[in-house]
Amino acid sequence: MPLITVRDIEIYYEIHGRGDPLLLIHGLGSSCRDWELQVPRFSRDFQVITVDLRGHGRSSKPPGPYSIPMFGEDTARVLESLQLSPVHVVGISLGGMVAFQLALDFPGLIKKLVIVNSVPELVPRRIGDLLSYWQRLIIIRLMGMEKMGQVLAERFFTDPDQEPLKEIFVRRWSENHKPSYRAALKAAYGWSVRERLGEIQAPTLVLGADDDYFPTPEKEAYAALIPHAELMVIKDSRHALTAEKPAVFNQIVLDFLGSPSGDKA
Numbered sequence: 001m002p003l004i005t006v007r008d009i010e011i012y013y014e015i016h017g018r019g020d021p022l023l024l025i026h027g028l029g030s031s032c033r034d035w036e037l038q039v040p041r042f043s044r045d046f047q048v049i050t051v052d053l054r055g056h057g058r059s060s061k062p063p064g065p066y067s068i069p070m071f072g073e074d075t076a077r078v079l080e081s082l083q084l085s086p087v088h089v090v091g092i093s094l095g096g097m098v099a100f101q102l103a104l105d106f107p108g109l110i111k112k113l114v115i116v117n118s119v120p121e122l123v124p125r126r127i128g129d130l131l132s133y134w135q136r137l138i139i140i141r142l143m144g145m146e147k148m149g150q151v152l153a154e155r156f157f158t159d160p161d162q163e164p165l166k167e168i169f170v171r172r173w174s175e176n177h178k179p180s181y182r183a184a185l186k187a188a189y190g191w192s193v194r195e196r197l198g199e200i201q202a203p204t205l206v207l208g209a210d211d212d213y214f215p216t217p218e219k220e221a222y223a224a225l226i227p228h229a230e231l232m233v234i235k236d237s238r239h240a241l242t243a244e245k246p247a248v249f250n251q252i253v254l255d256f257l258g259s260p261s262g263d264k265a
Contacts, residue, residue: 001058006077009060012052013078017043020111021087022257024050025075025095028184029149029176031057037246038253045259049087051078053098055180064183068191072101076109085109088257092116092242094184100193103200113204114253117212117239120222121192133189140182149173155213156240165243197225204229205256207249209237 003010014032016039024035024042032050042048052059053071075098079085088111091099096118103110124130139148149170157166206223208216210233223231232252237245 003058004078004081006074006081009054009062009074011054011060011074011078012058013082014039014048014050015082016040016048016050017046019046020257021079021084022046022048023075023079023084023087023089024048025089025091025098026050026053026056027093027095028188029056029145029173029181030095031172033057034172035242038242038250041250042254045254046088046257047084049079049082049084051075053094053184055177055184061177061180063179064186066180066183066187068097068101068187069105071098071187072105075102076106079109086111088112088114090114090116090253091118093118093239094188097122097188097191100197100200103202104193104196107199107201110202112257113200113202114207114256115204116207116249117209117214117241119214119218120197121194122188123190123192133185136185137182140178144174145176145178145181146170146174156238157244158238162244165240169240169243194222194225197222198227200226201228203256205253206231207241207252208233209239209241209244210235211238212241213239 002013022042026034031052035050039048054074055061055066079087086109089099096115099113099115100120103113153166153169204226206219206229208219216233219231223229234245234248242249
């Protein structure tokens with residue numbers, strides 16, 4: 001099992017394919033395996049690296065607190081250990097936050113940046129933001145990870161034909177280590193790099209779903225703060241974009257990265 005020791009913990013990673021290195025960073029409660037609809041296609045043209053963030057998947061699960069800068073530094077150390085840089089980076093949700101942090105703290109590691117259904121800050125500004133946060137913590141504490149997975153799956157996969165996706169999602173979500181998931185959730189809330197977005201020089205694609213719980217106007221506002229950013233929104237889609245619309249997602253990312261066979265996705 002490929003593991004790299006980073007600051008006294010072990011980070012699980014996988015490498016597939018050859019070509020320019022492409023790092024995929026998963027979301028909260030996810031892992032490398034949730035890129036399974038991307039890796040086979042992307043690895044035809046790129047050397048694809050996936051990692052399990054600390055507290056997730058097959059990586060170490062040390063006690064918290066965790067932080068987004070901590071996730072970013074872990075990831076940078078993995079890339080340095082593998083002698084893989086600069087890299088293209090794709091991050092979804094929590095992974096998008098880590099990608100932002102990585103681009104700001106280690107700009108020399110980044111070639112192009114793809115931010116998927118994510119934001120540069122998660123600072124509660126309305127009562128609804130706080131309620132959503134505390135709802136998750138209460139569900140986890142009183143009903144467990146499987147129930148949290150069921151609640152999210154109902155929100156992410158609304159089409160009756162997506163029942164198999166829901167089942168996979170809930171099964172995998174239930175495997176999360178509760179203290180680590182809670183520490184990662186707390187790491188995101190209150191974090192912000194919004195004031196630093198103007199520092200990002202890498203070409204950036206902000207990719208959103210039209211029915212994501214991070215609304216499109218919010219993505220439009222922060223994309224305008226990044227010097228070389230463009231925004232694309234995929235219609236009739238939700239937060240779990242990589243699983244719900246994999247073919248469309250893959251094509252857009254390949255086109256942006258300049259895949260030599262991007263028109264054959």
